[in-house]
Amino acid sequence: MSSKMEMEKNAPVLEINNLSVGFNGARGQAIAVKDVSLTVPPGKVVGIVGESGSGKTTLISAALGLISRQTAEITGKVKFEGRDILNMSERELRAIRGTDIAMIFQDPMTALNPSMSIGTLMTDIQYRDRGVSMTEKRRKAVEMLRHVGIPDPESRLTQYPHEFSGGMRQRICIAMALLGQPRLLIADEPTTALDVTMEAQIIHLLRKLQRDFHTSIVFVSHNLGIIAEICDYVAVLYAGCLVEQGEVDHIFHNPQHPYTKALLACDPALLPEQVTDFPAIPGEVPGPFDRPTGCIFQARCNLAADICRQVSPPLRPVEANHAAACHMAKGI
Amino acid sequence: MLQVKDLRVRFRTMGGLKALVKGKSDPFIDAVLNVSLSIAPGTTLGLVGESGSGKSTLGRAIMGLTKTTAGTVTFDGQTLIAPGLDRSQEIRAHSAMMFQDPISSLSPRLRVRSLIAEALKIRNWPASKIDAEIDRLLSTVGLPASLRSRYPHQLSGGQARRVGVARALALQPKLIIADEPTAGLDVSVQGELLNLLHRVQKDTGCALLFITHNLSVAQHFCDELAIMYLGRIVEIGSADDVARHAQHPYAHGLFSAQPYPDPRRRRTDIQLTGEVPSLAQRPEGCDFHTRCPKAQPRCSREVPLLGQAVPGADVACFYPETAA
Numbered sequence: 001m002s003s004k005m006e007m008e009k010n011a012p013v014l015e016i017n018n019l020s021v022g023f024n025g026a027r028g029q030a031i032a033v034k035d036v037s038l039t040v041p042p043g044k045v046v047g048i049v050g051e052s053g054s055g056k057t058t059l060i061s062a063a064l065g066l067i068s069r070q071t072a073e074i075t076g077k078v079k080f081e082g083r084d085i086l087n088m089s090e091r092e093l094r095a096i097r098g099t100d101i102a103m104i105f106q107d108p109m110t111a112l113n114p115s116m117s118i119g120t121l122m123t124d125i126q127y128r129d130r131g132v133s134m135t136e137k138r139r140k141a142v143e144m145l146r147h148v149g150i151p152d153p154e155s156r157l158t159q160y161p162h163e164f165s166g167g168m169r170q171r172i173c174i175a176m177a178l179l180g181q182p183r184l185l186i187a188d189e190p191t192t193a194l195d196v197t198m199e200a201q202i203i204h205l206l207r208k209l210q211r212d213f214h215t216s217i218v219f220v221s222h223n224l225g226i227i228a229e230i231c232d233y234v235a236v237l238y239a240g241c242l243v244e245q246g247e248v249d250h251i252f253h254n255p256q257h258p259y260t261k262a263l264l265a266c267d268p269a270l271l272p273e274q275v276t277d278f279p280a281i282p283g284e285v286p287g288p289f290d291r292p293t294g295c296i297f298q299a300r301c302n303l304a305a306d307i308c309r310q311v312s313p314p315l316r317p318v319e320a321n322h323a324a325a326c327h328m329a330k331g332i
Numbered sequence: 333m334l335q336v337k338d339l340r341v342r343f344r345t346m347g348g349l350k351a352l353v354k355g356k357s358d359p360f361i362d363a364v365l366n367v368s369l370s371i372a373p374g375t376t377l378g379l380v381g382e383s384g385s386g387k388s389t390l391g392r393a394i395m396g397l398t399k400t401t402a403g404t405v406t407f408d409g410q411t412l413i414a415p416g417l418d419r420s421q422e423i424r425a426h427s428a429m430m431f432q433d434p435i436s437s438l439s440p441r442l443r444v445r446s447l448i449a450e451a452l453k454i455r456n457w458p459a460s461k462i463d464a465e466i467d468r469l470l471s472t473v474g475l476p477a478s479l480r481s482r483y484p485h486q487l488s489g490g491q492a493r494r495v496g497v498a499r500a501l502a503l504q505p506k507l508i509i510a511d512e513p514t515a516g517l518d519v520s521v522q523g524e525l526l527n528l529l530h531r532v533q534k535d536t537g538c539a540l541l542f543i544t545h546n547l548s549v550a551q552h553f554c555d556e557l558a559i560m561y562l563g564r565i566v567e568i569g570s571a572d573d574v575a576r577h578a579q580h581p582y583a584h585g586l587f588s589a590q591p592y593p594d595p596r597r598r599r600t601d602i603q604l605t606g607e608v609p610s611l612a613q614r615p616e617g618c619d620f621h622t623r624c625p626k627a628q629p630r631c632s633r634e635v636p637l638l639g640q641a642v643p644g645a646d647v648a649c650f651y652p653e654t655a656a
């Protein structure tokens with residue numbers, strides 16, 4: 001294999017460079033994502049965690065060209081397999097989404113057209129397979145629904161989204177995303193409505209997909225147990241900023257940013273028995289219009305020093321494959 | 333505060349007639365089957381179980397949002413839902429529901445401000461005080477007042493979830509049915525919200541039916557836990573007992589399958605495998621026997637009933653895991 005091909009094989013599938021998103025509003029621009037750079041290597045699972053409202057959904061939506069320039073100002077670069085996403089026409093984008101890239105949205109009801117039966121939804125999404133018969137499309141739909149644990153799928157194809165449970169709707173969205181065998185799967189909290197055994201089954205399915213087809217996955221979740229289980233790398237967002245990123249083992253066993261540490265300590269899975277008080281990080285996230293100069297986490301950080309209030313800490317390496325944006329993190 | 337007795341909810345599937353034509357004998361499914369439970373004022377009953385086991389349907393049925401087929405719902409001493417009787421508006425007048433889908437359950441054309449004001453008007457808040465109360469409610473759920481003028485689609489998932497909570501609290505309900513109120517929240521905001529619900533409950537004495545898939549939250553937040561499988565409650569008891577010494581093999585499998593936040597401790601074998609049976613073809617005998625590691629011949633013939641399978645035990649299994 002020539003070295004050029006070698007390089008292409010390992011070239012990132014998704015490359016986000018200095019992406020910022022500010023929503024236009026009456027009071028000016030509300031910054032939702034600030035200067036985030038992130039790469040997704042081929043065949044790897046990259047997790048995104050962080051405070052509710054920290055910009056996870058905005059980040060991935062912007063990266064897929066789903067946020068219109070009318071609603072928000074978007075700066076930076078996003079490349080999918082080397083192609084510039086942010087400057088693509090709507091037509092080019094649509095051609096990529098659904099085949100090369102599939103997305104599982106956070107709220108299943110926004111993704112499932114309520115007036116279409118599941119059978120129609122799941123065959124329609126295969127519209128690009130022109131030569132394939134309807135019977136074959138139905139067969140594929142049924143098979144995929146079975147993979148995601150929907151009982152007796154044949155007889156449920158005629159039913160509408162509201163006739164399924166919340167977790168079933170979520171699994172239908174997952175099934176729809178997987179039907180296209182995407183090279184990049186972006187999953188925004190895909191398992192929030194699943195019981196732990198069903199969730200384990202879905203995680204297993206995603207892993208298999210990643211192994212068999214070398215699919216790259218971006219996995220957004222608040223469930224730290226699931227992040228630890230499925231991810232190779234983890235990125236931590238706080239108030240729109242990337243504050244730490246690294247291999248999953250580094251993030252869980254050697255977290256360097258005070259926010260990451262505080263977040264991990266709040267997981268109720270770690271609570272001793274009989275405790276009924278839940279840990280939480282004291283203080284509040286800065287609002288979009290009162291972002292401080294210096295470090296974004298300073299108001300809630302007990303290590304905050306003068307420099308933190310003056311200089312915004314850059315993301316810098318703390319060990320191999322691990323970087324944190326904190327003045328107090330020991331660098332290498 | 334709330335008593336539910338032998339509640340049953342049937343849905344017609346595939347447009348009934350079509351099913352008959354295709355020769356399927358029974359075009360109905362029982363999404364909730366003979367469920368009984370009660371919640372005392374100031375306490376929380378957690379409802380956990382298989383995705384699709386009927387938890388949301390049960391919650392909606394108690395509120396009268398889904399028609400019941402049999403059984404009764406008694407609220408504050410009065411039977412308000414029974415065969416041929418539907419006074420569920422009296423339940424709704426004193427209750428609040430937090431729905432499972434956060435964004436789509438908020439009217440898309442109303443701003444956050446109006447969404448909460450609506451609830452306050454139901455309680456006859458004087459117009460002059462509504463604004464201040466909205467700000468107070470938003471801040472109790474950890475949201476900045478600046479979100480007042482946003483529409484639901486302009487909120488993050490977790491923010492929409494918290495608007496739902498603020499709206500429920502605005503009603504000062506005697507009963508709250510919370511369907512996955514913390515799904516989509518980070519662990520810190522989740523902790524704050526749970527502590528808040530505890531405080532509200534202490535202050536107002538409201539009863540809470542708490543549907544969740546998060547087993548650590550269920551264990552630490554709830555007083556009692558009920559485990560559902562295929563429309564039935566298969567085990568019920570104090571949260572600590574059920575979480576630590578689950579007796580029903582399904583519940584036992586569930587609690588032993590929890591993920592742990594450590595990449596060095598990934599789950600390798602999941603005890604519960606096998607396909608979940610379809611409600612349209614409920615297994616003979618025990619609902620769980622097709623997947624149960626402890627199944628015996630008897631299990632595929634007889635239905636184990638809560639309180640009767642093992643006399644006096646709140647577990648619907650002939651051969652429960654022995655209590656430690």
Ligand SMILES: Nc1ncnc2c1ncn2[C@@H]1O[C@H](COP(=O)(O)OP(=O)(O)OP(=O)(O)O)[C@@H](O)[C@H]1O
Pocket residue numbers: 023030031032050051052053054055056057058059071106485486487488489490491516517518
């Ligand atoms: N269309 C919009 N207009 C204005 N502000 C928006 C819009 N969409 C999102 N926001 C704001 O941008 C910020 C980031 O939102 P985003 O949905 O990306 O958060 P998130 O990290 O996905 O949170 P969650 O975990 O709760 O889903 C939030 O403060 C949100 O209110």
Ligand SMILES: Nc1ncnc2c1ncn2[C@@H]1O[C@H](COP(=O)(O)OP(=O)(O)OP(=O)(O)O)[C@@H](O)[C@H]1O
Pocket residue numbers: 162163164165166167168193194195343344345363382383384385386387388389390432611
């Ligand atoms: N309107 C309806 N018509 C027909 N079937 C329905 C309807 N609503 C729910 N069902 C079915 O009833 C069963 C129970 O659904 P329900 O939403 O109560 O489950 P759940 O326990 O809340 O699951 P989840 O944890 O996934 O939210 C499912 O099989 C679902 O498909």
Ligand code: SF4
Pocket residue numbers: 257258259295296297298301302303304305308313325326327328329
């Ligand atoms: S830079 Fe300073 S304020 Fe920010 S996280 Fe580090 S120590 Fe805390």
Ligand code: SF4
Pocket residue numbers: 580581582618619620621622624625626627628631636648649650651652
């Ligand atoms: S009754 Fe039998 S099949 Fe059912 S849970 Fe108990 S042991 Fe398993």
Ligand SMILES: [Mg+2]
Pocket residue numbers: 056057058106188488489490
């Ligand atoms: Mg989100």
Ligand SMILES: [Mg+2]
Pocket residue numbers: 165166167387388389432511
């Ligand atoms: Mg539900």
